Amino acid sequence: MFLEASIAALALLLALLMRPWRMLASRPGPGGSQDLIASALITPLLAVLVLLPWAWALPTLYRLPLQLHWSAAPLVVILLGWPLAVPCLLAVGAIAFAVSPELSASEALGVTVWQGLVPATLAMLWGTIVRRWCWHHIFVFILLRGFLGTVLCLFIASLLGQWAGHVLPNVHDDLSRMARWLMAWSDGVTTGMLTAVFVVFRPQWVATWSDAIYLQPPMPGDRSDKP
Structure with missing residues (x-):
């Protein structure tokens, strides 16, 4: 528990140093209007706080032979950015603890x-x-960040968690690694699809997306124009 507490405290400290609350500040309207417009990130932030705690608490609410875990942490980072995602995920964990008597x-x-x-x-x-x-x-953003990146990041994180003692109950280590690999793919497919939907229909909800970067043709000689 000391390792987990240290990681959580360090992540929260680094995130707060970046002042993530600025991303939720209201902004002036178009054309220098005096009317303030609320940050578009409030909507995905509230959605994460309402929905994700139940997904995290589900394995303790319903006892199954193989507990299925859905992380969605890479999706939260894509939507909110890492500095805002850290306190949000800590709040999700606290809410999951509150709603699940078995946790x-x-x-x-x-x-x-x-x-x-x-x-x-x-x-x-x-x-x-x-x-x-x-x-x-x-398509690079959707496939590499939303899909493949989610699979790799969740699988590596789950292996680190297993090494630290956060194991699946009643499951052998070899089978546990296979289960974590398959669960990472389910997370990756979901995150990839939602990333594609939000980028196309609600790009203002995606803090890591930029029209100026990803919708402009690459400049000659730019290293980013190479696959």
């Missing part, structure tokens, strides 16, 4: 770290790599 404080902290903060941090690092070294295109 202990140590288990809730473990779920928050290994299903939330660690894959979210890996997704942020992966996104930085993709943005720096890959071709800037909408």
Whole structure:
């Protein structure tokens, strides 16, 4: 539990140093209007706080031979950005602990770290790599960040969690790795589809998306124009 608490405290400290609340501040209307427009990120933030705690608490609410975990942490990072996703995921873990009588404080902290903060941090690092070294295109964003990145980040995070003692009950280690790999793919498919939908229909909900970057043709000589 000390390891999980240290990771959570460090992630929260680094996130708060970036002042993520600025992303939720109201902005002036178009044309210098005096009317303030609420941040579009409030909608996905509230959706995450309402829906995701139930997904995290589900394995303790219904006892199954193989507990199915849905993280959605990479999707939260894509929508909100890492600085805002960290306190949001910590709040999700606290709400999951409150709604599930079978979830202990140590288990809730473990779920928050290994299903939330660690894959979210890996997704942020992966996104930085993709943005720096890959071709800037909408399909690259959806496939590499939304789909493939989610699979890789969740699988690596789950292996780290298993090494730290956060194991699936009544499941052998080899079978556990296979189960975590398959569950990472289910998360990746869901995240990829939702990323595509939000980028096309609600790009203002995606903090990591930029029309200026991903919808403009690459400049000659730019290293990002190479796949």
